[in-house]
Amino acid sequence: MLDRTTEFIRRQNRAPIHEALEKFRNLRVVPFDVPGHKRGRGNPELTSFLGQQCVSVDVNSMKPLDNLCHPISVIREAEILAAEAFGAAEAFLMVGGTTSAVQSMVLTACKRGEEIILPRNVHRSVINALVLCGAVPVYVNPQVDRRLGISLGMKVEQVEQAIREHPNAVAVLVNNPTYYGICSDLRSIVKLAHDHGMLCLADEAHGTHFYFGEDLPVSAMDAGADMASVSMHKSGGSLTQSSFLLAGPNVHAGYVRQIINLTQTTSASYLLMSSLDISRRNLALRGDVIFREVRRIAEYARAEINSVGGYYAFGPEMINGDSIFDFDPIKLSVHTLDIGMAGIEVYDLLRDDYDIQIEFGDIGNILAYLSIGDRIQEVERLVSALAEIRRRYQRDKTGMLSQEYIDPQVVASPQEAFYAQKESLPIEQTEGRVCSEFVMCYPPGIPILAPGERITKDILDYILYAKEKGCSMTGPEDPNIERLNVLI
Amino acid sequence: MDLWFSEKHTPDVKLSLRVERQLFSKQSDYQRIDVFESCEFGRILALDGNIMLTERDEFIYNEMIVHVPMAVHQGISRVLVIGAGDGGVVKELTRYSRIEHIDLVEMDPMVVDACRQYLPGNACQLDDERVHIHYENALKFIRYCENEYDLIIVDSNDPFGPSEGLFTKEFYGNCYKALKEDGIMVNQQGSPFYQQDADAMQRSHKRIANTFPICRVYQAHIPTYAAGYWLFGFASKKYHPIDDFDSKAWNDLHMRTRYYTTRLHKGAFYLPAFLEEMLEEVE
Numbered sequence: 112m113l114d115r116t117t118e119f120i121r122r123q124n125r126a127p128i129h130e131a132l133e134k135f136r137n138l139r140v141v142p143f144d145v146p147g148h149k150r151g152r153g154n155p156e157l158t159s160f161l162g163q164q165c166v167s168v169d170v171n172s173m174k175p176l177d178n179l180c181h182p183i184s185v186i187r188e189a190e191i192l193a194a195e196a197f198g199a200a201e202a203f204l205m206v207g208g209t210t211s212a213v214q215s216m217v218l219t220a221c222k223r224g225e226e227i228i229l230p231r232n233v234h235r236s237v238i239n240a241l242v243l244c245g246a247v248p249v250y251v252n253p254q255v256d257r258r259l260g261i262s263l264g265m266k267v268e269q270v271e272q273a274i275r276e277h278p279n280a281v282a283v284l285v286n287n288p289t290y291y292g293i294c295s296d297l298r299s300i301v302k303l304a305h306d307h308g309m310l311c312l313a314d315e316a317h318g319t320h321f322y323f324g325e326d327l328p329v330s331a332m333d334a335g336a337d338m339a340s341v342s343m344h345k346s347g348g349s350l351t352q353s354s355f356l357l358a359g360p361n362v363h364a365g366y367v368r369q370i371i372n373l374t375q376t377t378s379a380s381y382l383l384m385s386s387l388d389i390s391r392r393n394l395a396l397r398g399d400v401i402f403r404e405v406r407r408i409a410e411y412a413r414a415e416i417n418s419v420g421g422y423y424a425f426g427p428e429m430i431n432g433d434s435i436f437d438f439d440p441i442k443l444s445v446h447t448l449d450i451g452m453a454g455i456e457v458y459d460l461l462r463d464d465y466d467i468q469i470e471f472g473d474i475g476n477i478l479a480y481l482s483i484g485d486r487i488q489e490v491e492r493l494v495s496a497l498a499e500i501r502r503r504y505q506r507d508k509t510g511m512l513s514q515e516y517i518d519p520q521v522v523a524s525p526q527e528a529f530y531a532q533k534e535s536l537p538i539e540q541t542e543g544r545v546c547s548e549f550v551m552c553y554p555p556g557i558p559i560l561a562p563g564e565r566i567t568k569d570i571l572d573y574i575l576y577a578k579e580k581g582c583s584m585t586g587p588e589d590p591n592i593e594r595l596n597v598l599i
Numbered sequence: 600m601d602l603w604f605s606e607k608h609t610p611d612v613k614l615s616l617r618v619e620r621q622l623f624s625k626q627s628d629y630q631r632i633d634v635f636e637s638c639e640f641g642r643i644l645a646l647d648g649n650i651m652l653t654e655r656d657e658f659i660y661n662e663m664i665v666h667v668p669m670a671v672h673q674g675i676s677r678v679l680v681i682g683a684g685d686g687g688v689v690k691e692l693t694r695y696s697r698i699e700h701i702d703l704v705e706m707d708p709m710v711v712d713a714c715r716q717y718l719p720g721n722a723c724q725l726d727d728e729r730v731h732i733h734y735e736n737a738l739k740f741i742r743y744c745e746n747e748y749d750l751i752i753v754d755s756n757d758p759f760g761p762s763e764g765l766f767t768k769e770f771y772g773n774c775y776k777a778l779k780e781d782g783i784m785v786n787q788q789g790s791p792f793y794q795q796d797a798d799a800m801q802r803s804h805k806r807i808a809n810t811f812p813i814c815r816v817y818q819a820h821i822p823t824y825a826a827g828y829w830l831f832g833f834a835s836k837k838y839h840p841i842d843d844f845d846s847k848a849w850n851d852l853h854m855r856t857r858y859y860t861t862r863l864h865k866g867a868f869y870l871p872a873f874l875e876e877m878l879e880e881v882e
Contacts, residue, residue, distance in 0.1 A: 415739070465768050488764055491738040496769035498742050502776060 123196060123395035127188040128388040131176055132168045132381060140454030145171050145378070170381055172385040179204060179370055179379035195343070196395040197322050198332045199357035201364040203371060204387050205340075206379045207315045210236040212340035212356040214373045217284070219338065219362065220310045221246035223526075226280035228273045231519055232262040232289060234314060235549055235586070238525050238561045240265065249277045252432035252518055256352070258512040259425065259446050260475040263434040264288075264295030267303065279501075282310040287318050287331055290471075290478065290555045292442030293435050297334040305335070310361070313339040319347040320441060323398025324406065328437035337361050346405075346441065348483040349390035353383040368524070393483075401440065401483055405531050408490055409441045409481050415494045421450040421501045443479040445497070447472075448513060451506035453580045457497070458490045460504070465496040471555055474577065475513055478555075512576050520565040523598070528563030533596045535589070541566045542599035552577055558586070566597070604635055604643065606650055608825040609793045614650075616640055616823075620715050627709035628790055634717040637692045640823060642718055644685055644709070647760055647837040650823050654720060657687050660787075661721075662859040663819045663867070664831055668750050668783045670849040670864060671838050675749040676700065679777065681737045681765065683754035684700070684710035684723035692752075694854060697859035701730045703746075704740045706761065738764045744777035749780060754785035758799045766799065768806040771834075775810050781837040788816060791874050792826035800830060805881035807834045815840050816878055817867040830874075 142149050151158035152164030158166050166502035168539065170185040172178040177186035187206065205212045213236040221227050223245035229237060231250045241248055251264040251269045270283060283304040288294045304311040313331035315321070319341050331339035339357040343349040358367055394401070413424040427438040447457045458472025479493060486518035522545045523531065527577040533547040543566065549561040559577075560570060574592065578584055584592045605615040606626055616637045622632040633645040641654030652660070665688060669675060676699045680688050684705035703725075705711055714722040724730065733740060734773065751774050754761035764770055765786075774784050786807075789800045808814040811834035821829045833840045846861035870878070 284601060415742075419742075488736065488738075490763065491736050492764050492769060495738045495742050495764075495773055496767075499769045499772040502772070 115455045117422060119195070120396065123192060123392060125188075125192060126388040127185040128384075129178075129392075129394055130386045131185040132170075132385055135170070135175055136167055136545070141373045142170075144173070147243045164452065165382065168385065171378065179384065180375065180377055181368075182217065189391070190382070190413050192395075193355060193387070193391050194357070196391050197355065198330070199339075199432070200360040201358040201362070201367070203356040203358075203367065204370070204379075204384055205354040205356050205375075206352060206383045207354075207375060208352045209314075209340050209354040210234075210239070210347075211353045211371075211375065213237055213314055213316075214240040214374065215311050215356055215367065216338045216340055217241065217246070217282075218244050218373070219367050219370045220282040220312055225255040226273070226277050227282045227284060228260070228270065228277065228280050228309075230265050230282040230286060230295075232557050233284065233286065234316065235551060235558055235561075237284060237314065238549070238558060241387070241525040242529045243328060243526070245524065247524045248521065249273055249280055250519060250521065256429075257513070259423075260448075261291050261293075261444075262289065264293050265300070265435050267296050267299045270300050270303055270483065274303060274309070278307065280309060282312055284312045284314065285331075285336070287313040287315050287321070287336075288328060288437075288439045288442070290317060290557070291444045292438060292439035293358065293429075294328040294437035294439065296433070296436040297331065297336065301335045310337040311335075312337060315339045316342040317345060318439070319343055319345060319394075320398070320402045320405070321439075323394045324441075325399050327402070327441075328439055332357055332359060335359065338367075343387055343390055345480070346482040347390050348395055350383050350386035355387065370453075376396070389405030395413050405429055405481055405483065405485060408485050408487060409443050411489045412443050412479075412481070412494060413543045415490075416445055416497060418500045419494065421505060422447060422497060423449065441481050443481050445477050445478060445479070447473045448508055448511050449582065450501050450504070451508040451511060452500070452504060453511065455577075455580050455582050459499060460500050460579055461493075461496055462499070465492075465499075467493055467496055469493075471547075471552075473582065474580065475511075475551060483517055512573075517559070517567070517569050517573065519561070521563055522565050523563035528598060532599045534599055535594045535596050536572065538593055538595050541595045541597050542568055542571060547596045547598055548588060550574060550584065550592065550595070551586050552582040553585045566595070601814040602852070604637070604645070605646060606645070609795065614823065616643065616698055616830055618643075623713050625713070627707050629707045632707075632709055632713050634713055644714065644718060646756055649757060649760075649809075651756070651774075651821050652685055652687060652718075652721065654718070656822050657685075658720060658856075659819050659827070659858045660824075661687040662756060662856050664688060664785055664787065666754055666841065666849070666854075666856065666859040667750075667817065667831070667833065667864060667867070668756075668785050669695060670846065670861065671682045671835075671840055672749060672781065672783055673697075673845060674781070675783075677701070677748050678749075679704065679741070679744070679748045681751065681753045681755065682701070682706075682762065683752070685714040685718060686725045687713075688730050688752055688754050689727070689730055690721060690724045693727045693729065695852075699729060701727075702733060704728060704733045704735055706734070706736055708734045711786045737744075738773070738835050741770070741773045741777050744773075746777075746779055748778055749782050751782070751784040754783065755787060757789065759802065764805075767770060767805045768810070771807050771810040776837070778836060782835070783838060784811070784832075784834045786832045786834070788830040790818045790825040790828055791830060791877060792828055795831075796825055797877065801877055801881050803830065803879055807832055807882050811835060813837075813839055814882075815868055816870065816874070818870060819867065833868075834862075841868055
């Protein structure tokens with residue numbers, strides 16, 4: 112939570128990139144640079160679709176607008192303001208999604224052959240980073256809630272054990288929170304990591320609001336973590352693909368910038384950057400009020416959905432002080448198995464029959480994403496549609512699979528496995544082999560198999576069931592997931 | 600003085616009425632509410648700039664949305680009215696002694712207050728003891744109702760504003776559940792003439808047809824609505840709007856009306872070819 116002094120408000124009231132763009136637009140500078148659409152003139156169809164306002168600020172880096180690769184003026188000012196707003200030592204504007212923030216964070220923390228401790232239910236971007244840099248994952252198996260079939264947080268004692276067994280690991284990575292809103296005891300994990308000379312990294316793709324709301328779980332920077340990847344575009348309201356990477360005082364900012372520039376575009380979009388700037392200002396000035404309202408909506412939605420019967424919209428009552436150290440109250444996750452429907456089936460019905468698009472459905476649950484833009488009247492539609500789905504489709508739940516956490520057997524590092532000699536086999540013939548690619552349902556994008564893991568019968572059964580229920584599977588070279596690449 | 604109120608029926612078509620003066624204008628939590636005194640149409644209620652009713656032609660709408668179902672189902676005693684905070688529908692309903700209970704669910708109390716003050720001709724029966732007003736979101740209200748009503752009247756605004764939720768499949772499904780086994784739902788179904796209205800009309804007809812075994816559309820001419828041409832949906836679990844229509848029973852009530860007659864009742868269900876085609880496309 113922020114301490115809002117008058118000085119703070121005066122500073123945060125600025126949005127330097129936004130202001131520079133407004134000024135630049137009024138100058139009516141003649142463009143003999145890229146982008147080639149030249150304020151939209153060269154592409155009238157695009158202009159009419161996106162609007163003149165929008166294409167006229169789709170411009171290139173230049174002196175008055177700074178350059179994201181080496182920011183020294185308005186972008187740098189925006190970064191300093193963002194760092195202040197998030198309570199971080201440094202903030203970096205990211206235009207390649209939170210994926211790019213997570214990758215930069217992992218690439219900063221570890222090098223080839225070094226170990227990093229992390230829960231297995233991480234987003235694919237984390238393991239992608241390991242493929243890129245050659246670091247070796249040490250998985251802490253998350254606890255599982257048997258009824259809901261979801262992975263929980265890491266227990267502190269598990270992290271302690273992993274550190275004992277891998278004293279040379281360089282970092283611990285924590286989901287804060289998971290997709291479902293579950294938080295580990297971040298403060299204790301940060302302390303453990305620091306006591307053993309390790310960095311603590313946080314994937315806060317789903318935790319932007321922790322920095323601005325009241326009585327929410329602790330944010331990574333508040334907990335003393337060294338780096339955090341924050342999806343401003345999720346609950347914070349900026350444009351898709353825009354994100355922040357935050358760093359604490361123990362990390363060398365110049366080195367982080369070098370790492371970011373290894374993979375970052377040199378033509379960063381000003382639409383994305385200005386959206387970060389404006390959204391940061393909005394949250395810094397009004398985040399407390401905004402997220403109080405989102406929370407009220409979430410609590411109302413949970414109460415209404417639970418009164419429909421059959422569904423379980425779970426919330427902070429799950430907190431157990433350890434594997435569910437805290438719960439993000441603005442997450443709206445609903446367990447659907449008790450009406451005899453897989454989450455993914457409810458997800459498909461909501462879209463196809465009721466014109467309601469939710470974030471994802473998995474085997475046993477759905478997640479409706481609530482954020483800065485939600486209103487009660489849409490929540491009423493969602494609740495009524497869920498009530499209708501129950502009335503029309505409720506059936507016996509015998510034979511419904513619950514999501515099981517499958518303990519991975521890591522045989523090779525992700526990088527070794529990804530680049531090793533491999534062969535493609537029909538999926539049903541791969542049992543016992545070592546996979547060289549990812550398999551996951553997207554969303555949520557948490558791998559069922561990651562490169563270097565052994566393929567077991569349980570995993571194959573799960574993949575086939577998820578496919579049959581209609582989960583959209585991604586990762587392998589074969590888009591139909593009928594074949595998998597395995598190590599020779 | 601030359602003061603005109605205009606409503607755009609499409610980006611390229613507008614209806615303009617000369618206005619004597621503005622009587623009321625306020626932004627509620629949901630919408631902007633205006634009442635005008637017009638030269639030709641008497642007082643006008645406009646929500647977000649769309650005409651909801653005028654004193655001059657409201658009788659067409661209210662008679663057609665009430666008397667058609669009342670003449671089909673002789674056992675109607677419990678009625679749910681959604682929207683209709685102006686009171687016009689309730690005014691027609693309260694003329695039937697067989698109606699024992701009317702729940703009126705209106706989201707916006709300011710509409711009711713404005714109509715009580717400026718449109719007493721419509722709002723005059725809102726204090727009838729059978730009428731129970733609930734200021735609530737209709738989707739929420741109806742979620743909790745099961746097998747309770749003989750008739751539901753959906754008197755909503757157009758589907759592009761705060762009433763959007765009243766044109767959805769989840770809403771119609773919940774209405775089905777709230778009705779008794781021989782219940783009827785009547786809704787304002789918009790206009791089939793201009794493209795955007797026609798698309799919305801088709802979508803809601805499709806959703807109703809997917810929900811109710813009997814689903815017909817009937818029409819009326821309402822000068823101040825888009826294209827002057829308006830549709831109503833008749834959705835029912837048991838009764839057919841013409842096969843089960845009892846003109847004698849209704850005429851025996853000796854109710855004076857200015858638009859509805861039992862002859863017109865039948866005629867209203869005979870639709871022009873283009874409209875039949877549009878409806879069949881989605882049935």
